[in-house]
Amino acid sequence: MALKIGIPRGLWFYDYYPLWKTFYEELGADVILSSPTNKNTLDAGVKNTVDEACLPVKIFHGHVLDLKDQVDFIFLPKLMSAYKNEYICPKFCGLPEMVTHSIKDLPPIIDTEINFNHSRKNLMKTVYRFGSYVTQNPVAIKHAYNKAIDVYHDYKSKIKEGNYPINGEFYSNNLRSEKTPVTIAVMGHSYNIYDKYGSMGLIDKLHEQGIKVITPEMMDYSRINEYADTLEKKMFWSYGRKLLGTAMYFADVKNIDGIVYLSSFGCGIDSIIEELVERKTRKDGKMPFLLITIDEHTGEAGVNTRLEAFIDMIEWRKRNETNLSTHG
Ligand code: SF4
Structure with missing residues (x-):
């Protein structure tokens, strides 16, 4: 049976979901997405997160809870830096620790670190670490990654054309009205x-x-x-x-x-x-x-x-x- 990898619908989801979905599906895993944010997600997140956390982090915890009992792994990378000399918010960096301390009895998490602050020369090593949760075959991992990158670039282009990344897909609803040309x-x-x-x-x-x-x-x-x-x-x-x-x-x-x-x-x-x-x-x-x-x-x-x-x-x-x- 295929491994089930749960992806929480929060934080980096709106930027990177198509990439990771394609990557793991190409490797033969089933990707399970948490439900769209709703009152239950928010209430559960608020209840299980430290008070000082911002709303998106609380919502993220709600999505993890939604996936908790349905998957073999939860995808929860430690996103430190995506570009040279730049950082993501400290709450992203500490997210795996924050979630595992706040929510008990989680399935294993995929908490590989992404850190390109100094350079991207270790990119493929990072990719292999992500893939190793499903297979030890480096050729398959490289192939899945290349496919995922193509899908990701396509996703980014669609957004630049004016489509909105809702639910990890697009919808286009961007018509300028005659009545209100605002x-x-x-x-x-x-x-x-x-x-x-x-x-x-x-x-x-x-x-x-x-x-x-x-x-x-x-x-x-x-x-x-x-x-x-x-x-x-x-x-x-x-x-x-x-x-x-x-x-x-x-x-x-x-x-x-x-x-x-x-x-x-x-x-x-x-x-x-x-x-x-x-x-x-x-x-x-x-x-x-x-x-x-x-x-x-x-x-x-x-x-x-x-x-x-x-x-x-x-x-x-x-x-x-x-x-x-x-x-x-
Ligand atoms: S930048 Fe950090 S603190 Fe601000 S909303 Fe995002 S996760 Fe929360």
């Missing part, structure tokens, strides 16, 4: 903005109003890097660098009507990045900016009210800006 950039960590339940359906809410949505993952990374490279000091958090570079690009090119930044309460990285993004876009770029900070206690009605007021303001501005004198 484009809004939804910014934040991928696991915040693409998790329908965790984000309270933010992207869907905007689409329902006929608003076109752009996310950082749809941007050209080389342009983002060009902007991020102009910062006085290198931003060494990978997610922070992406968000800041994107904000600087929008502030310069001004091809959107506003920005909604979705942040998690208690996120140390966001507390710096959201402030810098706001400074670059609202203050320097004169662009409407709305910050929504969420945790498990956030009420959806309050978020809806703020979002509606923000959209009204943008639409008013669009309708009237051509009637206003440039001198006010």
